[in-house]
Amino acid sequence: MNLVINESQPLWEYLRCAEKPVVLYGMGDGALKILAVCRQYGIPIAGIFASDEFVRGHSFEGYPVESLAQIEERLGDFIVLLCFGVDYDSMLERIAELSRRHETYAPDIPVFGSDLFTPEYFREHQAELEQVYGLLADDESRQIYADLLAYKLSGKLEYLYRHMGSREEDFGSILTPGPGSVYVDLGAYDGDTVEEFIRHCPDYGWIWALEPDPKNFRKLQAAAGELPRTTLVPKGSYSGEGELTFSARGGRNSALAESGKKLRPVELTSVDALLQGNRADYIKMDVEGVERETLLGCRETIARWKPQLSVAAYHRTGDLWELPLLVRKLGPDYRLYLRRHKYVPAWEIILYAI
Structure with missing residues (x-):
């Protein structure tokens, strides 16, 4: 099986030569990262706009924040770069409608790390990417994989809108x-994935739920603290036990960090240390960029029990090849599946090992 990517012109090179002005849609961390890449490639930014409800006569990074109507009146036609993430239907439809009016892209920017998926990056890791493609267990996984790589090079929304599944669909089928x-x-957040598991497995044996963010952990306690056969642990997952600096943001994006706001020490543990040789049948990890380290902390559990795995594979640029290859190294008999849940940009990419 050959991995074919039908995108010859990478987004950043296209934007550098574009005749139409380039504008950003959105503010915040995503816009800061995309602005930095545009400056790196010498791409001029003609303006920034936000949804009408967020336009308050303020500025962002020296640009007045305009409405779409204002920027259309000023520029006419232009290229839009989407600078935020979204998973709810009304906003996804708004973005789709925008893309029918103006050329619109969702640049692929890693949540953590600085590596961009450029043609040079693809060539450097082509052997590993093709190896993973060959390891995937079904046609749907291979199509998702090829479309994701095409998206990462091009930023084209069409590759994302082709694959808008959900974990609910994955239960039973995978x-x-x-x-x-x-x-x-691992990364239990406010208990939503615990509740999801119980819906599909009401006669469960035991639940271990880890969440390092204090605010999130309080929500987890409120949602799951009274459940039978359940242990809640206010720790992060890693390759072993210890303590590292943590950025407590009170949301899904709380993460280990070296610098930034709201830093605090957090206790870490590994699955192997937590279970002490006891059984696990299903491990879900969405741990904000430390999936590799967390998998290494599962090696004994995987070798002994071969639990089903659900691994977030979108936080770092290398996740799409590094994590599948690591899983197969730890569990050579695993069958690998890739699914993408509803989100723009290419977040919620899930690697399943069965």
């Missing part, structure tokens, strides 16, 4: 927890 299953939830 994930098959049965009565007595032991579930380990």
